[in-house]
Each structure stands twice: as structure tokens, then as C-alpha cells.
Amino acid sequence: RAASMGYKTAFLEPDPHAPAAQVSERVGFGFAEADLEALAARCDVITVEFENVPPEALAFLEARVPVRPAGELFRVSRHRALEKHALAALGLPTAPYRVLAPGDDVAGVLGAVGGRGILKTAELGYDGKGQRRVASEAELAAALAELNVPCVLEGYVDFVRELSIQVARNPSGELAFSGLVENLHAGGILRRSVYPAAASEETELAARQYARTLAEAWRLEGLLTLELFELEDGSLRVNEIAPRVHNSGHLTQDGGGASQFEMQLRAALDLPLADFAPQLPCVMVNILGWPEDQPEPAWEEIVRLPGARLHLYGKAHRPGRKLGHVNVVGKTRAEVLEGAARVEAVLGVRL
Ligand code: ATP
Ligand code: MG
Ligand code: MG
Numbered sequence: 001r002a003a004s005m006g007y008k009t010a011f012l013e014p015d016p017h018a019p020a021a022q023v024s025e026r027v028g029f030g031f032a033e034a035d036l037e038a039l040a041a042r043c044d045v046i047t048v049e050f051e052n053v054p055p056e057a058l059a060f061l062e063a064r065v066p067v068r069p070a071g072e073l074f075r076v077s078r079h080r081a082l083e084k085h086a087l088a089a090l091g092l093p094t095a096p097y098r099v100l101a102p103g104d105d106v107a108g109v110l111g112a113v114g115g116r117g118i119l120k121t122a123e124l125g126y127d128g129k130g131q132r133r134v135a136s137e138a139e140l141a142a143a144l145a146e147l148n149v150p151c152v153l154e155g156y157v158d159f160v161r162e163l164s165i166q167v168a169r170n171p172s173g174e175l176a177f178s179g180l181v182e183n184l185h186a187g188g189i190l191r192r193s194v195y196p197a198a199a200s201e202e203t204e205l206a207a208r209q210y211a212r213t214l215a216e217a218w219r220l221e222g223l224l225t226l227e228l229f230e231l232e233d234g235s236l237r238v239n240e241i242a243p244r245v246h247n248s249g250h251l252t253q254d255g256g257g258a259s260q261f262e263m264q265l266r267a268a269l270d271l272p273l274a275d276f277a278p279q280l281p282c283v284m285v286n287i288l289g290w291p292e293d294q295p296e297p298a299w300e301e302i303v304r305l306p307g308a309r310l311h312l313y314g315k316a317h318r319p320g321r322k323l324g325h326v327n328v329v330g331k332t333r334a335e336v337l338e339g340a341a342r343v344e345a346v347l348g349v350r351l
Contacts, residue, residue, distance in 0.1 A: 001259070001261040001262055001265060002024075002265055003023040003024060005262070005265065007265075007269075008025075009023070009024040009025070010024060010025040010026070010027045010039060010042045010043060011024050011025070011026055011027070011039075012026070012027065012028045012029065012030065012031070012035055012036075012039055013026055013029065014029045014030055016029075019313070019314055025042070027039050027042060031053070031054055031056075031057040033060065036057055036060050036061055037064075039061065040060075040061055040064035040065045043065055044065065044066075045065065045066050045067075045068060045268055045269060046061055046065055046066070046067045046068070047067075047068055047069075047222060047264060047265070047268040048067065048069065048074065048244065049244040049245050049264065050244070051074055051077060051078040051242065051243075051244070052078060052124065053074065055071060055074065055075050058071030058074060058075075059071055066221075068171070068221035068222045068267070068268040069218075069220055069221055069222035069223075069224070069243045069244075069268075070218075070219075070221065072218075073218055073220065073222075073224070073243040074243060077240070077241045077242060077243055078123060078124075079122055079123055080120055080121075080122045080123070080125075080152040080240070081099045081122050081150070081152050083240060083241060084097050084099075084152060087238050087241075090213055090214065090217050091213075092210050092213065092214070092238050093235070093236065093237050093238065094154075094237055094238050094239075095113070095154040095155045095156075095157045095229075095237055095239075096112070096113040096114060096154070096155040097113060097152050097153060097154045097155065098112060098113060098152070098153045099122070099150070099151075099152055099153075100119070100144055100150070100151045100152070100153055101150050101151070102144060102145065102147075102148050102149065102150075104144070106137055106140045106141050106144065107137065109137075109140065109153060110134065110136070110137050110140050110153070113153055113154065113155030114155035114156065115135075116133075116134070116135050116155070116156040117133075117134055117140075117153050117154055117155050117156050118131055118132070118133055118134070118153070118154050118156060119131065119132045119134055119140060119143045119144060119147065119151050119152075119153050119154075120151060120152050120153075120154065121147055121149050121150075121151055122149070122150040122151055122152055123149070123150070127188055127189045127190075127322075128185075128187060128188015128189055129188070130147065131188060132146070132147065133156075134153075140153065157229045157231070157237055157239075158231070158232075159229035159230055159231060159237075160230055160231065160232055161182055161183075161197070161198070161199065161229075161230050162182070162183040162184070162185060162227065162228065162229055162230070162239070163180055163181065163182055163183065163197055163199060163203075163207060163227075163228040163229075163230055163236070164180075164181050164183055164193075164225055164226060164227050164228060164246065164248040164249075165177065165178055165179075165180050165181070165204075165207040165208060165210075165211050165225075165226050165228070166178035166211070166223055166224065166225045166226070166246065166249055166260060166263070166276075167208075167211035167212065167214070167215045167220070167223070167224050167226075168220075168222070168223045168224075168263040168264065168266065168267040168273050168276070169215040169216075169219075169220040169221065169222070169224075169267060169273075170221065170266065170267045170268075170269075170270045170271065170272075170273055171221045171270045172270055174272065174273045175212060175215060175216075175273070176263065176267075176273035176274055176275050176276060177208050177211060177212075177275050177276070177277070178249060178252065178260065178263075178275075178276050178277055179195050179196055179197075179277030179278060180195075180196065180197045180199055180203070180204040180207055180208075181193050181194065181195050181197055181248050181249070181251065182194045182195075182196075182197035182198060182199070183227075183248050184351065186351050189286070189288065189320070189322075190247050190248060190286055191285070191286055191288075191349065191351055192283060192284065192285050192286070192340060192344075192351075193247070193248040193250070193251055193283065193284040194282075194283050194284075194333070194336075194337065194340075195251055195255060195277070195278050195281060195282045195283075196277075196281065196333065198333075199230060199234075200234060202234060203230060203234050203236065206235075206236055207226065207228055207236060210226060210228070210236065210238060211224065211226050214226065214241065220243070220267075221267060221268060221270075222243060222244070222264055222267045222268050223243075223244065223245060223260060223263050223264040223267055224241060224242070224243045224244075225241070225242045225243075225244070225245070225246035225248065225249060226238060226241055227239040227240050227241070227242075227248075244264070245260045245261055245264055246260070247284075247286065247322070247325075248284070250284050250311070250325050250327065251278060251282040251283065251284040251327050252276060252278055253309070253311070253327060254278075254282060254309045254327040254329050255277075255278020255279060255280050255281075255282040255327070255329060256278055256279030256280050256329075257275075257276045257277060257278050257279050258274070258276040259276075260276070262276075263276050278329075280329050280330065280331070281329070281330055281331070281332055281333045281335070281336045282327055282328065282329045282330075282336055283327070283328045283336045283337060283339065283340035284325050284326070284327050284328075285325060285326045285328070285340050285343045285344055285347070285349070286322055286324075286325050287312070287322070287323050287324040287325055287326065287347060288319075288320055288321065288322060288323065289317050289318045289319045289320050289321040289322075289323055290317075290319065290347075290348065291319050292319060294348065296317075297346060297347050297348065298346055299312070301346045302326055302343055302346050302347075305328070305339060305342055305343060305346075306330075306339065307328050307329045307330045307335075307336065307339050308326055308327070308328050308339060308342075308343055309326065309327045309328075309329065310324065310326050311324050311325050311326070311327070312324035326340075326343045326347075328340050328343060
């Protein structure tokens, strides 16, 4: 995106054949000081779209060149306990939670979060990896012993739907919001995102307010995604935060507004911002690696479907791995939901 906006870019990446190399200069392969030095020397501003860049690497870069969003946001959001504490400090509601370490006495802990919960590794989890559902103290003790790393136990949230919203903020302090997106997960993995969400206007306003609170309190310089649970009564709980572009934001690529990728750049570059809700209803369907005993999906059937836009990432196939997505755009929510069901039929998705 940056290249098409006229910017010269450079990146760090271990794979010499990374797709970005077609439009950008790969100046190093990792986080060794020489690589970081080479990157800093070439850049006026650095942006990040991956949580697990080592914090020391971000600190090294920040001493040399503006890094947007700041390393501090990644340090907090990559660690579930720090993330939950930070949300609580700002008065944003989350599931009840307890921080646990291997060997901790779990007596009474599950009861304190509501009797049923999800134990999550504090760091490095994604797509529901490193999570165990627990419904008894014995299950909790066993899950903690099995995961064997610092964890956060969250009370189970009986949500009616999952939502996400994005906010961009530039160093001048301008803010811009995405639309409210509805997300469907299966097995901890995002399968489908729908815009607009079937939530009320009040719920959307509350989501925006939470996003605004975070962006302003953290003096965000970049883009941030907020994952939310909506309860029966319309109130929200924050699930997690990602200070970067997000899978649920991919539908901004084809919905007719600015994409989340452009917004992250605009914010990091201190360009003027404007709200970036898609102009058309849109559904994003994730393409996960198919089981080894099944054939590759019939891509041509997908590109023939009206309103369907196929995005394949060119990654090596592995069952369950996110390999691409399809955005289906149309005039009404009903139309794009029907289109998404057709895409899912071709992909063999059963939810
Ligand atoms: P990613 O970063 O890819 O979104 P993750 O591994 O960080 O995933 P979470 O977002 O914590 O995982 O959880 C994945 C999904 O599991 C959620 O989107 C939701 O569907 C379900 N889930 C997580 N926490 C809870 C909870 N406390 N109560 C009920 N469901 C939950
Ligand atoms: Mg996560
Ligand atoms: Mg999540």
C-alpha cells in the first residue's frame, strides 16, 4: 500500500522470497542489531504490524527513529495480564480474570470468575492456541500444569455476538473510526466478519467510546483494533486489543472506503484522517488450510461469484492455517450474507 502511495519502504523479514520484496527493500532478516541499525538508517518512520517483535528490538529502533505505534503498546497488548490491567485502569469492562502461574494454588479461583472459564497463556497465543476451557477446579489445575507458563484465567462470557472496531490516531491527535464489524469464530479461529454488524446504534457508540478512550490515553500513533463481546443487555466487554491491522478489518479492502492498511500508514505518517467504515455491506470469509485428504478449493468458482473478491496470500499450505480470504460486497446485508454462504459452500466450510 505504501509503495502505491509513493513512499519508499524497507522491511525486516527472514524469508528472502517474502511477497513484500517485490515492492520494498529487504534490509535484514531478523532482529540482530546490525539489521535494526540498517533499517533505522533508511527510515524516517517505522511502523509495526506484528505483536511479537521482541520489545528490545522496538526499544533499539525507538532510540533512533519514530516507531508508530510505540513499542509500549505492543509490550502491553502482547501480554494478556498487562493488557487486562491496562484496560481495568482505564475503566474499560472485561471478563472477570485472575493471573495464574504454574504451581499456584487454584482453590477458589474459578469460583471468583464465575465457575466456568478459559485459561489462556499470557503470551504468544493466537487463533485460540494456548487456551483451555475449564469448568471445574480439577480441570483448571490440570490445564495450568499442562500449559506450564504464566496464564490468565478469564470467566466465560455468554455473549450474543462478537464485535470489533478500529481506531486510527495520528501524532497530531486526529482520530478516525472504522465501522462496527461482527465476527464469527469457530474453535477460537475467526471464520467470518460482517459489516454492518447487527448491533444497535448505542452499542456502536459505546464501542467507539472505548476505542477513543484507549487511543487517547495511550496517545496512539497508528491503528488499533478492539475485540469486543456484546451481552444480552447490549453492554460490551473488551476481549483483547491489537495495536495493528487485524483479520476482522480485511473487509475494508473492498468495501469502498479507505482500507485499514492505508489508515495505519496515514496515521503513522501524520496524514489527515477520515472515518473509514466501508461504503457497502461486506462479508469477509477466511480461507483456512484444507485437510490433507481434501482437494484444493475451486478458486475459479469463487472468482465467478458476483461481488466476490479473492485474496490469496501465497503462503505454504498447512491444514488450519490462514491462507487468504474472500470479501463479498453487495448492496444489502442479506445479499452479502447469501454470497458468503456460497463462498463457504465452495470452500467446504461447515460452521
Ligand atoms: P486472535 O488473537 O487470533 O483473535 P486469540 O488466540 O488471542 O485469538 P482470543 O481472542 O482470546 O484468542 O479468543 C478466541 C475466541 O475464543 C474469541 O474470539 C471468542 O470466540 C472465544 N473466547 C475467548 N475468550 C472468551 C471468554 N472469556 N468467554 C467466552 N468466549 C471467549
Ligand atoms: Mg489475540
Ligand atoms: Mg482474539
